[in-house]
Amino acid sequence: MSEPLPSDESTPNPDHVTQLIRAVERGEGGATDELLVAVYDELRKLATARMRREPAGHTLQPTALVHEAYLRLLGSGDDAQWDHRGHFFAAVGIAMRRILVERARRYQAAKHGGEHDRVEFDDDVAIEAPADVDIIALDDALDTLAQKDPRMVKIIHLRYFAGLSVEETAAAMELSPRTVKREWAVAKAWLYQTLGDD
Amino acid sequence: MPYPPPENSDPLDESWQRLKDLVADAFEQPPESRVQFLEDACGGRDSPDFDAAYDLLQAASSTDEFLETRVLESRVMATPPPESALSLETCGPSNDSWVGRxxxxxxxxxxxxxxxxxxxxxxxxxxxxxxxxxxxxxxxxxxxxxxxxxxxxxxxxxxxxxxxxxxxxxxxxxxxxxxxxxxxxxxxxxxxxxxxxxGASLTRFAELRDDRERLRLVIQICDGVQHAHERGVVHRDLKPDNILVTADGRVKVLDFGIARLVGHDAGVTATTYTRTGQLLGTLAYMSPEQLEGDTQKVDRRSDVYALGVILYELLARRLPFDPRQGTLFETATWIRNVDAAPLSSFDRSYRGDLETIAAKALSKEKSRRYATAAELADDLRRHLDNEPISARPPTTWYQLTKFARRNRLLCGSVATALVLLTLGIVGTGLGYFEARHERNLARIDRDRAVAAERESEAVNNFLSTLLGSTDPQQRGRDVRVREILDIASRDLEHRFAELPGVRARLHSVIGWTYFSLGEYDDASNHMRNAVELRRELDGDAARSTLDDESRWVQVLLALDDREQAERLTASSLQKARTTYGETDPALYVALGNRALWLGSVGRDDEANALFQQSIDGFRNHVGELDNFAQSAINNHAIVVASRGQLQLAVDMLFELVRFREQQLGAEHPSTLMSRLNLAYAWGKSQRIDESVDCFETWLPVMKRVLGAQHPDYLSQTNNFGAILSTIGRQADAVEYYQLTYDGQIAALGREHTDTLITLNNLCVSLLYLKRFVEAEPMARALVEGLERSVGKDDFRYWRAAGTLGNSLAALAQNNEAAQWLRTALDSHRTHLGEDHFQTILSKNNYAQFLRDIDRRSEAVAPLKDVVDRYRRLAPEDARTQSIFQFNYGRLLAELDRREDAMPELRSAHALSVSSWGAEHERTQRIADLISEIAKKEDVD
Incomplete structure (x- = not known):
């Protein structure tokens, strides 16, 4: 007999998220989309709230944010659920990538539309790519890279978009840290090369 | 929507793999030798692989920064620092758009x-x-x-x-x-x-003031808040930023009632705080009920909470829960669930009053806070005037029940209430008793008293931390008490390596908790450690040592280790008597434990006498019944019942249940235990309806409280089986016995005497049901098991011998049956005497067997003795008497002694009518026999 778990009103039902991850693991296509939506929504909410409240001078710990999203989506403690961490962070990576791309596209569209002085975005999108990266080009490059090296793309998702450290990425993907380091170095080189070519 | 392709597409691009490995290998070399490495690996610069690898390697050397500023970090860099909460005296960035207007x-x-x-x-x-x-x-x-x-x-x-x-x-x-x-x-x-x-902000003003002045500032704030409360205005947003102090030290609280006026009642309404760091400044002062966002719950006591935070902050120089140390989400969780670190953890001088006052104001539940700001101010004044304050420190018991409430979900099947209670008892109950007693006798060893206090403080802190750390958000929901104990067991040795007293106390607490959970092996190990440490630290005969020895005895007996319990009870009793004399609680405890051991080996008369002494001692010389005395009464009643004094047992238990119900509540495990014992005693003393009703009502409660695997619960399902068997519902009895037996195998193991007793009962009921073929091998296993676990000199073995004998007799294996029945009778007679119920019963069984194998004349004397003796010993037990008399009467009739038979049978009939009713099968059988004999007499 399980009693309902205490949760914030806005928190998705952890069981549901767990089921989604299981479905993703079983390769059910629709589940990936649904999981992404859940993670995406939660991340946006959290990122917005967190960054607004972050006091001046404090550096946001991205992993803390992601962990918080994880806790809220999946709860904590249950060993079986911890096994899903890899899948969860993969979803986080993809979600972050999508958030950024969407935002960049909208920004472009707004610029091209041109007639407004002030460009209002959804107030709650608080995640922005670093200024030095053309996120749309990066997105395209990642699509190309995924053709020949999906694992490398996954590492980029975890490292760059989900903000995991080398060790955390390694744990999430069940790889050795050394492998992650090697892959990451080559991935950055290849992306640098590819993006520079444009 | 752009979407990466499925990630499990098969990477068959071998040349990419090669290139990748090459570059990665090269990149692992020191920078200066990378190109050389590439050359060597490719077999020269002319190799087709070299160019691509070289380009990529070049790119790699430029990527130190590239993609290293991760998405989430970058946002923070790009965001202008949020506006901080400003106090009135601070002139921040000038905002003069209204100036001059x-x-x-x-x-x-x-x-x-x-x-x-x-x-x-x-x-x-x-x-x-x-x-x-x-x-x-x-x-x-x-x-x-x-x-x-x-x-x-x-x-x-x-x-x-x-x-x-x-x-x-x-x-x-x-x-x-x-x-x-x-x-x-x-x-x-x-x-x-x-x-x-x-004026200056409260925080700034207080910086230069000492603690007494700070307290006076808080009192002034309280006075203002009280004034507003009396006029129905609640502030809802009290915090140092809203409080100014003028140069002459007068406090001014700002913004009273404004929060409500502008519709910002309570809760984290993000819109109000958009783009400001204000929320952070407010959150720390919000009460748990405000964080729940229920405006209905916010009242004056929410302000009292905020006053508590202010008091705490002024004394500790930090917030009870600092939002900067966690996420907003975490902070809110802490505020709702975690107790603030006690003030004394920052400065020892806050121990006692101030700590207690702050803790009371900061209670999570409104009802436990000061009801008004004035009460808080009064206590602060009393403290300044060195008068006793009204607030009392929360008891360990309260803290633990609070833990239980908070973690109800965590505890799963484990008997939370029980565990907490036990912790409560050990943490404060006995220790308190000990200390108080020492005071009474004016024998305070100051150093030891202080040391004891420190110990319990450390223990409480350790446990609170442990319990606090199992907050759902911190450790996951599925933490069970058992796991907490395991963690505690692991931690305590190295954590308190230097503090043997604390270790002893923790071993004791943890051991006792394991005991309550029915985990006897772990319990015993901890209790042994506790006892050994105590002996070393405090001496063999110290009260603390005797206390833990007492607990260990209970565990040992639950574990069936009667030998060790024998030695321990004997030595404790001797030490208590020589050290503390005849009118000391230590002696009564030792007597009670000795009695418990005596009962466990079937020496009921001696047990009875010692229990009586123990309980009388408590009543006459201590004046109240502490937990131990209550247990002693419970255990005494069991012995009394097993001696056949059922009415007395009922009376004792009835009183005890009422007492415990008031003191501990109806669902407390101890209350449940004595209530079900009462049900058993009722059942044995003919009060069947009450008994069955009680079992049926309270067994499910006990199951819920303790869990289906708890030995105490199982002992009562066995008892219910026994009552069902007594009233002839053998099939139902078998069901309960089977359930008990399976549970006990899991919880206690096959060779535990409790398990074997259940097996014995199961066999007996099977015999009643004429399922002899099933019963016989079980009975054999039973006898063998008991021989191994308790030996042949144990009353359970004798009883099992009887059961096996009856099984064999039913299967007409007469020689062997005779041998076992004889063993049963002789053993009981030798060890328990002729008057013991089990001796009488064995005699009855043996005589019945003689009758069955046509040695009827040999059976007459024994059966007559059975009837006479039992009538004298247990006149109230109509049911059993009716059976004995019927057996005797029938035998006489079969031997053609009809005149002698008739009075016995008539009496048996009357008793049977009163026990089961006239229609009952047993009654009918007697009636049939009587009319048969009557017919014969007519014929003659």
């Missing part, structure tokens, strides 16, 4: 401060020239936006402002006026005019 009668002179809800200017009232503070609220007035009827909204606003205007107190910045202003976009917002205060 007029709002109604007020001319804005200069900018003072900005906060979450608005901007404050110094202004001058035109007519009077009076200097005022003008607070322009940022948000739209909800009163005008929500109310469809504008005038009604305005009216309400004015009425509220009037109420605020009537707040006139030295410690409150007075609201002089209020109205609405239009911003540059023509939106209407409220404004307030307050008395202008030339």
């Amino acid at each position: 007029r709002i109604d009668n007020y001319e804005v002179v200069r900018y003072l401060a900005a906060g979450g809800m608005g901007i404050v200017y110094e202004a001058v009232q035109q007519q009077t020239g009076r200097r005022v503070a003008l607070k322009l609220m940022r948000q739209l007035s909800p009163l005008t936006s929500i109310e469809t009827d504008q005038s009604a909204g305005t009216l309400r606003f004015q009425r509220e402002v009037e109420v605020l205007g009537r707040l006139q107190h030295d410690s409150i910045a007075q609201v002089l006026d209020a109205g609405h202003y239009l911003d540059d976009e023509n939106s209407e917002h409220p404004y307030f005019v307050l008395e202008y205060i030339d």
